[in-house]
Each structure stands twice: as structure tokens, then as C-alpha cells.
Amino acid sequence: MRRRAGLGAIQKQRLEQEKYKDKGTEIQENQFEQITKQMEFFKVNLEEFATKHKNEIKKNTEFRRQFQEMCASIGVDPLSSGKGFWSVLGIGDFYYELAVQIVEVCLATNDKNGGLITLEELRERLIKARGKRKEHQEISKDDLLRASQKLKSFGSGFNVIPYGKGKYMIQSVPGELSMDHSTILTQASSSNRAYVSVSYLKKELNWEKERSENALEHLVKQGLAWIDTQDTYEKLYYFPSLFNDCVNATAN
Amino acid sequence: MGEVEIDWPWQYNFPPFFTLQPNPETRAKQVQAWKSLILEYCRKGRLYLVDVRESSHIPLFNNSNINRKLEESVIISILSELQKTGHAAPVDKAKHRWEIYWHTLDEWASMIYGYISSRGFNNSVLTLYELSQGEDVQTEEFYTIPQEVLIKALQVLEKDRKCELILSDEDQGVKFF
Numbered sequence: 001m002r003r004r005a006g007l008g009a010i011q012k013q014r015l016e017q018e019k020y021k022d023k024g025t026e027i028q029e030n031q032f033e034q035i036t037k038q039m040e041f042f043k044v045n046l047e048e049f050a051t052k053h054k055n056e057i058k059k060n061t062e063f064r065r066q067f068q069e070m071c072a073s074i075g076v077d078p079l080s081s082g083k084g085f086w087s088v089l090g091i092g093d094f095y096y097e098l099a100v101q102i103v104e105v106c107l108a109t110n111d112k113n114g115g116l117i118t119l120e121e122l123r124e125r126l127i128k129a130r131g132k133r134k135e136h137q138e139i140s141k142d143d144l145l146r147a148s149q150k151l152k153s154f155g156s157g158f159n160v161i162p163y164g165k166g167k168y169m170i171q172s173v174p175g176e177l178s179m180d181h182s183t184i185l186t187q188a189s190s191s192n193r194a195y196v197s198v199s200y201l202k203k204e205l206n207w208e209k210e211r212s213e214n215a216l217e218h219l220v221k222q223g224l225a226w227i228d229t230q231d232t233y234e235k236l237y238y239f240p241s242l243f244n245d246c247v248n249a250t251a252n
Numbered sequence: 253m254g255e256v257e258i259d260w261p262w263q264y265n266f267p268p269f270f271t272l273q274p275n276p277e278t279r280a281k282q283v284q285a286w287k288s289l290i291l292e293y294c295r296k297g298r299l300y301l302v303d304v305r306e307s308s309h310i311p312l313f314n315n316s317n318i319n320r321k322l323e324e325s326v327i328i329s330i331l332s333e334l335q336k337t338g339h340a341a342p343v344d345k346a347k348h349r350w351e352i353y354w355h356t357l358d359e360w361a362s363m364i365y366g367y368i369s370s371r372g373f374n375n376s377v378l379t380l381y382e383l384s385q386g387e388d389v390q391t392e393e394f395y396t397i398p399q400e401v402l403i404k405a406l407q408v409l410e411k412d413r414k415c416e417l418i419l420s421d422e423d424q425g426v427k428f429f
Binding site for chain 2: 111
């Protein structure tokens with residue numbers, strides 16, 4: 001015989017539900033406490049790790065890269081904040097310092113290259129300026145790219161322009177550069193002569209005259225390209241930032 | 253004109269350096285670089301006079317290695333820029349011939365007066381030849397300075413009443429005070 005649900009049964013059920021609820025809250029609280037503890041623990045560990053490896057962070061480029069990757073995998077950007085426990089890592093300091101030095105090199109060479117510099121030249125100049133100690137020398141392209149990316153947040157005045165395969169230029173003057181412009185830089189660097197022309201772009205990329213001229217004139221307007229009208233055949237557009245004698249010349 | 257020994261700046265091998273740039277900022281840098289290069293070249297080669305019509309024979313304005321030369325009109329405009337700071341002056345109306353002052357006339361003047369004072373030649377008379385070609389001045393910066401430039405420098409001193417030029421046909425001299 002089936003028993004009908006009586007008042008007692010309902011009360012019993014409610015009681016059970018309340019117990020479950022309490023238990024649930026308890027578990028949640030426990031978990032929260034645990035996570036907080038874990039975070040605390042993590043933080044303490046990380047701080048320990050940081051103080052222990054502070055020198056390593058400053059010295060070792062591979063270490064920095066791996067650390068950055070580790071942070072990225074858990075969704076943390078140690079460079080985005082100078083506050084909190086990340087700052088004790090010194091990693092932000094490292095990139096901050098590097099960024100300041102990048103700006104210095106860009107300013108010093110702006111006069112000759114119009115505010116466009118290859119990552120290679122930037123690295124060489126920076127290393128020279130940083131002094132002879134080994135740790136000062138171990139600056140990788142990866143470090144430079146990260147620090148430069150940070151500088152982008154200051155506005156349109158700073159830009160990282162990829163050109164060619166794994167090659168980058170740092171632009172330190174305001175002005176948008178399009179795909180066409182970086183393609184032209186790629187062509188100028190691969191021609192190894194630091195210049196291109198309308199007919200060269202026609203031959204290599206099958207670009208129409210108009211397209212090439214528009215892009216090239218834009219680069220002249222930006223102060224990144226110089227024109228040479230003494231070629232017997234056509235107007236040439238030169239990039240001091242890719243011209244060997246310019247790259248090797250002492251700044252100022 | 254003999255070879256001038258100079259460490260060429262990177263721009264000298266950069267073909268567009270010889271084409272006047274359309275972008276005003278780039279052009280300003282270019283002109284600045286040309287101004288320094290002209291003064292440096294003339295200082296190294298002890299050149300006091302440049303004839304723009306001869307420019308294609310002067311390596312400064314004609315880099316045969318890259319087959320690029322600076323146009324005469326561009327040269328004149330750059331020299332005119334140098335004129336603004338007292339580093340050059342045309343000597344003919346057509347602006348073909350230019351005196352280049354890698355030391356300004358003021359600088360030459362104070363150099364000469366410094367020499368006179370250090371030797372105690374105040375109140376004495378020197379011929380212009382003595383002052384520019386004499387044995388005593390062989391180690392001075394102004395040794396072999398051409399008379400035309402020397403006279404202009406001395407005129408600066410004359411204005412300050414530090415000397416008086418005596419320019420008669422047979423005797424070209426100067427009395428210092």
C-alpha cells in the first residue's frame with residue numbers, strides 16, 4: 001500500500017534540504033578557504049621563487065622567455081601591472097628598463113633613419129649601450145619585442161612592424177603603416193640594396209603603378225623613405241633604416 | 253685640387269643624399285648633413301673658396317663611386333643656408349664663387365687677436381703677409397689664410413677698435429691696439 005505524503009514527510013524533506021544547503025555552503029566555504037590558502041601559498045612560493053631567482057630573471061634570456069610562457073598559460077601578464085606581488089618578481093622592472101633603453105636608441109637614431117629601425121640594429125646598439133657585463137649582453141629579440149609591445153600602449157607613436165619572415169622593425173614615430181608598406185620594406189630588405197622602385201614592385205609583386213606609387217609616396221611623407229632621381233631609368237625609393245652604411249654609422 | 257682626406261659620413265654613399273628631398277623634415281636633415289659635410293671637407297682640405305661651376309670636379313659634390321652629384325642650384329641653396337650662420341658668403345653677384353668660413357669671421361678675428369695679445373704685438377704694425385704666411389705663424393690655425401678672408405676678419409676687429417687696416421697699394425698691413 002502506498003503511503004500518502006504527510007506533513008511529517010514534508011517537514012522531514014525540508015529539513016534534509018536545509019541540511020544539504022548548509023552542507024553545500026560549508027563545502028563552498030571550505031573550498032574558498034582552501035583556494036585562498038592555495039593562492040596565498042602560491043603567492044608566497046612565487047615571491048620566494050622570485051627573490052631566489054631575481055638575478056636569473058635579469059640575466060637569463062631563456063629563463064625570461066619560459067617564465068613569460070608559463071605566465072601566459074595561466075592567463076597572467078606580469079608586465080601589465082607594476083603593483084602587487086608581480087612587481088617583486090623584478091620582471092616588470094627588467095622590461096621597463098629595457099623599454100626605456102629602446103626609446104633612447106630610437107631617439108638617438110631617429111635623425112638618420114627617420115624613426116624606423118630593424119630589430120637587429122636596435123639590439124646591437126642597445127647591447128653596446130648597456131655595457132660589457134655578460135648579463136647586459138644577453139638580451140634576446142624576444143625580450144626586445146615584448147618590451148616594444150609594451151611601448152605600443154603609449155599610443156600610435158610606437159609600433160612593431162613585421163616584415164619578411166621573423167623580421168621586425170620598430171617604428172618610433174606616429175603614422176599608420178599598412179600591409180603594403182611592410183611588404184615594401186620586405187622587398188627593400190630582400191633586394192639587399194635598401195631600395196625599391198615602381199618597376200621592381202611590378203616585377204616582384206605584380207603591383208600596378210598606382211598602388212606602388214601611393215604606398216611609396218606615403219613612406220616618403222612619413223620620412224621613412226628618401227627619393228633618388230639620378231637613376232637613368234626611374235625614381236628610386238631608399239630606406240636609410242635598411243641601408244648598410246647608415247645602420248653601421250654611429251648615431252649623432 | 254688634391255685629394256682631401258676625410259672620413260665620409262654614411263650619407264655620402266647614400267644615393268638619395270644627392271637628390272633634394274621633397275619631405276620638409278627629411279630635407280632639413282639632409283641640408284643639415286650637407287652643411288656639416290661641406291664645412292668639414294673644406295676644413296680638412298684647407299679650402300677657402302668654392303666655385304659652384306667647378307663642382308663636378310670636386311669629390312665633395314660628385315661621388316663617382318655611386319655616380320651621383322649634387323646639382324649646382326642645390327649647392328647654392330645649401331651655401332645660402334651656411335651664409336645665414338656666417339659660414340659662407342658669395343663673392344660674386346651670380347653666386348658662383350663662395351668663400352667658405354669653416355671658422356666664422358668672428359672666430360678668425362678672435363683667434364688672430366688672441367695670437368697678437370699672447371705675443372705682445374699690440375701697438376705694433378704687421379704686414380698681412382707676415383700675419384698669414386710668416387714663419388712665426390706656421391703653427392697657428394690661420395696660417396695660409398687667403399688675404400681676402402684675412403682682411404674681412406681684420407675688419408671685424410677694426411669695428412671693435414682693436415686694429416686699424418693699412419691698405420695702400422704697396423703696403424698692406426695692420427696695426428693692432
